[in-house]
Amino acid sequence: MRQGWTAFNIVSVIIGFSFLYLPIVLLVIYSFNASQLVTVWAGFSTRWYVQLFNNQGLLDAAWVTLRVGVLSATVATLLGTFAAVALTRYTRFRGRVLFTGMVYAPLVMPEVITGLSLLLLFVAIDFDRGFWTVTLAHITFSMCFVAVIVQSKLLSFDRSLEEAAMDLGATPAKTFLSITLPVIWPAVAAGWLLAFTLSLDDLVVASFTTGPAATTLPMKIYSAVRLGVTPEINAVCTILIAIVTVGVLSATLVNKRREVRRARESQVAFG
Amino acid sequence: MKTKSLGSVRKSFSPWTDPDAKPFIRFENVTKTFDGTAAIDDLSADVYEREFFALLGASGSGKSTLLRLLAGFETPTRGRIVLDGEDMTGIPPHKRPVNMMFQSYALFPHMNVEQNIAFGLKQDGMAKSERNDRIAEVLKLVKLENYGRRKPHQLSGGQQQRVALARSLVKRPKVLLLDEPLGALDKKLREETQFELTDLQYELGITFIMVTHDQEEAMTMADRIAVMGDGRILQIGTPPEIYEAPTSRFVADFIGTVNIFDGTVTARNGDRLKLETGAGHLLEVDANEESVSRARSGEKAAYAVRPEKLRISAKELTGPNVLSGEVWEIAYIGDMTSFHLKMDDGKIVRVSMVNASRESPVQLTWHDRAWVSFDPDAGLLLAN
Numbered sequence: 001m002r003q004g005w006t007a008f009n010i011v012s013v014i015i016g017f018s019f020l021y022l023p024i025v026l027l028v029i030y031s032f033n034a035s036q037l038v039t040v041w042a043g044f045s046t047r048w049y050v051q052l053f054n055n056q057g058l059l060d061a062a063w064v065t066l067r068v069g070v071l072s073a074t075v076a077t078l079l080g081t082f083a084a085v086a087l088t089r090y091t092r093f094r095g096r097v098l099f100t101g102m103v104y105a106p107l108v109m110p111e112v113i114t115g116l117s118l119l120l121l122f123v124a125i126d127f128d129r130g131f132w133t134v135t136l137a138h139i140t141f142s143m144c145f146v147a148v149i150v151q152s153k154l155l156s157f158d159r160s161l162e163e164a165a166m167d168l169g170a171t172p173a174k175t176f177l178s179i180t181l182p183v184i185w186p187a188v189a190a191g192w193l194l195a196f197t198l199s200l201d202d203l204v205v206a207s208f209t210t211g212p213a214a215t216t217l218p219m220k221i222y223s224a225v226r227l228g229v230t231p232e233i234n235a236v237c238t239i240l241i242a243i244v245t246v247g248v249l250s251a252t253l254v255n256k257r258r259e260v261r262r263a264r265e266s267q268v269a270f271g
Numbered sequence: 272m273k274t275k276s277l278g279s280v281r282k283s284f285s286p287w288t289d290p291d292a293k294p295f296i297r298f299e300n301v302t303k304t305f306d307g308t309a310a311i312d313d314l315s316a317d318v319y320e321r322e323f324f325a326l327l328g329a330s331g332s333g334k335s336t337l338l339r340l341l342a343g344f345e346t347p348t349r350g351r352i353v354l355d356g357e358d359m360t361g362i363p364p365h366k367r368p369v370n371m372m373f374q375s376y377a378l379f380p381h382m383n384v385e386q387n388i389a390f391g392l393k394q395d396g397m398a399k400s401e402r403n404d405r406i407a408e409v410l411k412l413v414k415l416e417n418y419g420r421r422k423p424h425q426l427s428g429g430q431q432q433r434v435a436l437a438r439s440l441v442k443r444p445k446v447l448l449l450d451e452p453l454g455a456l457d458k459k460l461r462e463e464t465q466f467e468l469t470d471l472q473y474e475l476g477i478t479f480i481m482v483t484h485d486q487e488e489a490m491t492m493a494d495r496i497a498v499m500g501d502g503r504i505l506q507i508g509t510p511p512e513i514y515e516a517p518t519s520r521f522v523a524d525f526i527g528t529v530n531i532f533d534g535t536v537t538a539r540n541g542d543r544l545k546l547e548t549g550a551g552h553l554l555e556v557d558a559n560e561e562s563v564s565r566a567r568s569g570e571k572a573a574y575a576v577r578p579e580k581l582r583i584s585a586k587e588l589t590g591p592n593v594l595s596g597e598v599w600e601i602a603y604i605g606d607m608t609s610f611h612l613k614m615d616d617g618k619i620v621r622v623s624m625v626n627a628s629r630e631s632p633v634q635l636t637w638h639d640r641a642w643v644s645f646d647p648d649a650g651l652l653l654a655n
Binding site: 158160161163164165166167168169170171172174178179182183262265266 | 344363364366371373377379381391395424425438439442
């Protein structure tokens with residue numbers, strides 16, 4: 001089997017990657033454009049970044065988004081982890097299939113419906129819409145993603161570890177904290193990151209459930225773009241892309257380093 | 272009383288023969304059902320203090336369930352388990368004075384060897400200095416003094432097995448439960464470890480209950496073996512009793528290899544019975560004490576005899592208890608040679624011959640005619 005770089009291969013790779021990354025590259029380039037006009041290149045400049053940091057509206061929106069993201073991801077991780085543990089551990093309770101289905105349903109539910117139903121709920125109970133309603137809404141839809149991730153880890157988890165801990169005298173709560181949680185930790189962390197990301201880029205649910213006092217960054221960007229794309233928006237997006245890239249890269253690096261260390265330890269052990 | 276001299280091992284430890292001895296663990300009519308099917312079916316048994324007790328059976332025989340019931344991971348549907356005079360019903364696993372060594376070892380991957388062993392002691396709130404003494408002591412016992420800082424994935428399979436053992440012993444439980452303790456080791460290591468474990472058990476004086484599917488392992492290590500099938504104990508006995516005096520066809524067949532001749536009792540002369548097999552062979556056999564009362568003239572009976580208790584010959588033999596057949600398979604194993612003879616009625620009879628000298632008195636090859644003979648007391652009668 002030949003696996004060389006044929007012309008066909010090279011062209012396929014170029015087309016594929018262009019398709020994925022050309023829009024992003026363009027966006028990053030134009031964020032450094034000196035011109036006011038988005039499509040006309042007038043030389044390199046960082047003026048839009050400077051202007052961005054003087055735009056109080058955008059900064060406020062970013063701050064709201066960050067707070068909503070951290071809070072909702074944390075609560076969703078807690079709830080999602082408990083749901084996953086309950087669904088994998090107590091397999092013999094009545095209606096387990098129904099519960100499993102109900103936890104996963106929001107995964108496939110159209111966002112518009114999630115947003116609308118939450119809006120109706122908040123209006124019905126006369127809950128003032130704003131920061132807290134957005135946070136609650138984000139918890140609602142992101143906890144099922146956490147549950148799915150944690151559950152897949154728990155399914156491959158060797159139950160005899162927990163039994164061994166209890167056999168050695170640990171109470172069920174102690175067993176969960178000192179054995180189960182450290183072992184499933186990577187999945188819990190991954191769940192938090194996913195929940196945070198989902199919250200960060202949600203537009204639809206947030207638009208339904210927020211009030212005038214709490215505008216999130218995606219909403220701000222969306223409304224700004226409706227009036228025309230400004231280089232400032234390009235700059236915000238470039239910063240977001242940078243944050244995500246750094247996050248993904250550092251997660252990969254940490255993982256890689258752990259693997260290398262593990263391999264080295266095994267090598268020391270077995271000569 | 273024939274059973275007294277079975278096998279070649281004289282036992283000095285045998286509380287089960289003493290009617291005054293108090294059982295340490297009692298299973299009283301224990302039943303465990305999963306979704307309506309009984310994994311353990313009305314089982315009763317006694318285990319004595321300091322005993323090495325083996326539960327032997329095929330997978331699905333209920334042996335692991337019995338162990339998990341004792342550890343507290345499962346609760347009996349009916350019946351109860353009494354340990355050292357204390358009813359275990361309703362006591363959760365973390366409050367039972369038993370520890371278990373798991374088949375998968377279940378070492379905590381995020382803790383090093385010392386932390387793994389310390390875990391159980393920490394739950395009891397033991398002071399750090401005392402804890403460290405106990406850990407050092409138990410690591411010495413399993414010969415892993417220099418491995419305390421290693422993580423489980425840095426250890427070989429044999430070392431992991433020792434850590435699991437150390438972790439389950441460090442709390443000095445009243446009973447140690449071993450679930451297929453040597454199942455994951457290779458053959459050579461397994462044989463070494465078998466003797467190490469028996470020595471350790473003798474030294475520590477802890478009651479061991481082991482689950483295994485390997486009969487050789489059970490025979491080597493255990494004081495008594497309970498042969499299990501379909502959630503019941505079919506027979507409890509010392510290794511020689513189980514091998515030489517099985518009480519049922521299932522046990523005879525399950526332990527080692529056996530030739531079983533089905534037939535009808537035609538005559539009886541004191542303890543000697545005449546048995547006519549379906550193929551027309553006449554056997555003259557001793558009716559051992561249990562079956563004397565059972566086997567009467569005209570009744571169906573089965574005679575079970577082990578391959579090593581048959582003698583094989585290339586020369587024609589006459590008299591009772593002689594069978595002849597064609598040599599169908601030969602396996603030269605070194606310490607012994609195993610023959611499969613095909614009788615005229617198609618039945619295969621297994622004979623094994625110990626190679627006591629380098630030159631064999633019997634020279635046979637495939638498709639030769641051969642004769643086998645045995646003494647009237649070589650095997651035993653089984654009820655059908």
